[in-house]
Amino acid sequence: MSNAPLTQAAVEKAGVARLPTPHGVFMAHAYRSGLDDVEHLAVVMGDPAGEGTLVRLHSECLTGDVFGSLRCDCGEQLNKALERIAREGRGVLLYLRGQEGRGIGLAHKIRAYELQDSGLDTVDANLALGLPVDARSYDAAVAMLRDLGVTSVRLMSNNPKKIAALETAGLPVLKREPHAVDPNPENHHYLATKRQRMGHLLKER
């Protein structure tokens, strides 16, 4: 059974424009989401409609995406995803806003970093703040992919939860495209925690 009609109505495309980047020229589709009351961006190359579209669900990370923070792997993953889509000439990167710190928000994320500076890992820091380890929902992502005509995906991800979320929503993941970046001394521990405590499909390094 598909819940397509429900999710389809949950996002509304607000506009589409060219987005020239160092990786190539994409089309930026802006969406307003009634599901989470946030404006998201679908960054698209080629015709996304159909089977096996290369897709990345990218959670907003101001510190990593804009400032290139080495505490996480977000900035590098963002660039790598755009590069791969450009290489294929077809694909979608969903830039999911409101998903800072796996959904806890920017201020909470910085507060969690503060606890991590005193020795907690990324999971325990969230728990110490009384916050969920992962508060993200992918309902808006599914609705945007459906709106773009995507019927199945090849997902660039190491996160089994993202795969499960799409599958549960009736959007088949034909293949997982591993999406790991090389660890640095600052994020080595963070990546190990993702692997050991959050089930991310990362090689031990």
Ligand SMILES: [Zn+2]
């Ligand atoms: Zn990050």
